[in-house]
Amino acid sequence: EAQVTQNPRYLITVTGKKLTVTCSQNMNHEYMSWYRQDPGLGLRQIYYSMNVEVTDKGDVPEGYKVSRKEKRNFPLILESPSPNQTSLYFCASSLYGKGDEQYFGPGTRLTVT
Amino acid sequence: TQLLEQSPQFLSIQEGENLTVYCNSSSVFSSLQWYRQEPGEGPVLLVTVVTGGEVKKLKRLTFQFGDARKDSSLHITAAQPGDTGLYLCAGDRYGGATNKLIFGTGTLLAVQP
Numbered sequence: 046e047a048q049v050t051q052n053p054r055y056l057i058t059v060t061g062k063k064l065t066v067t068c069s070q071n072m073n074h075e076y077m078s079w080y081r082q083d084p085g086l087g088l089r090q091i092y093y094s095m096n097v098e099v100t101d102k103g104d105v106p107e108g109y110k111v112s113r114k115e116k117r118n119f120p121l122i123l124e125s126p127s128p129n130q131t132s133l134y135f136c137a138s139s140l141y142g143k144g145d146e147q148y149f150g151p152g153t154r155l156t157v158t
Numbered sequence: 159t160q161l162l163e164q165s166p167q168f169l170s171i172q173e174g175e176n177l178t179v180y181c182n183s184s185s186v187f188s189s190l191q192w193y194r195q196e197p198g199e200g201p202v203l204l205v206t207v208v209t210g211g212e213v214k215k216l217k218r219l220t221f222q223f224g225d226a227r228k229d230s231s232l233h234i235t236a237a238q239p240g241d242t243g244l245y246l247c248a249g250d251r252y253g254g255a256t257n258k259l260i261f262g263t264g265t266l267l268a269v270q271p
Contacts, residue, residue, distance in 0.1 A: 088261035143259035144250040149200025
C-alpha cells in the first residue's frame with residue numbers, strides 16, 4: 046500500500062530534550078516536506094527536500110533540522126524543543142514537487158512542557 | 159502575512175444546504191489544490207485547478223479557478239454529514255523562486271444531520 050508513515054504519532058516531552066520524528070514514504074517520491082498545523086494558522090511549511098541531499102527552508106524553519114540521506118526517509122529533528130513547538134506535525138511527499146499531489150502522513154502530535 | 163486567505167473560517171450547516179468556500183490571494187498561482195482533512199488524519203487531495211477560469215466537478219463539489227488565477231472557490235451542493243471536515247486550499251505560486259507550497263488558513267465545515 047502506497048503510504049507515508051510517521052513515528053511517533055504522539056509525543057510528550059520536556060523543554061530542551063532532543064527528539065526526532067521519523068517520516069518514510071514507499072512511493073519513490075522525489076519531493077518531501079514537513080508542516081506544522083496550528084489553530085487558525087493552517088499548514089505552515091517547515092522544510093522541504095527536492096531530492097536526496099537537497100533540502101531548503103520553508104516558512105517556519107527556526108528550531109528545526111532535517112536531513113535527506115535516502116530518498117524514502119526525511120526525519121525532522123528538534124535539537125532543543127521549546128513549548129512554542131507544541132503542535133501537530135505532518136510529513137508529506139509528492140512525485141516531483143510542489144505542484145503535484147501531496148500525500149500526507151497521519152500526523153504527529155507533539156507537546157513540549 | 160498569509161498569502162492565501164480562506165473564508166469563512168467556520169461553517170455549520172444543516173444537511174441538504176448548499177455552501178461556498180473561498181480562497182483568495184493578491185498573488186498569481188500556477189495551480190491551486192484543494193484538500194480535505196478529517197479529524198486525526200492528514201489532508202487528502204480533492205482536485206487541482208491549473209487554467210484560469212477552469213471549473214472542475216467532483217460529484218456534488220464544484221471547484222473554480224479565478225480568471226486571473228488569484229482566487230478559487232469550492233461549492234458544495236446538498237451537503238451531507240460525510241462532507242464534514244477541514245477544507246484547505248494550497249497554491250503553487252507563479253514565478254516563485256522557491257519550491258515552497260503555500261497553504262490557506264482553512265475552512266472548518268460541520269454538516270449537521
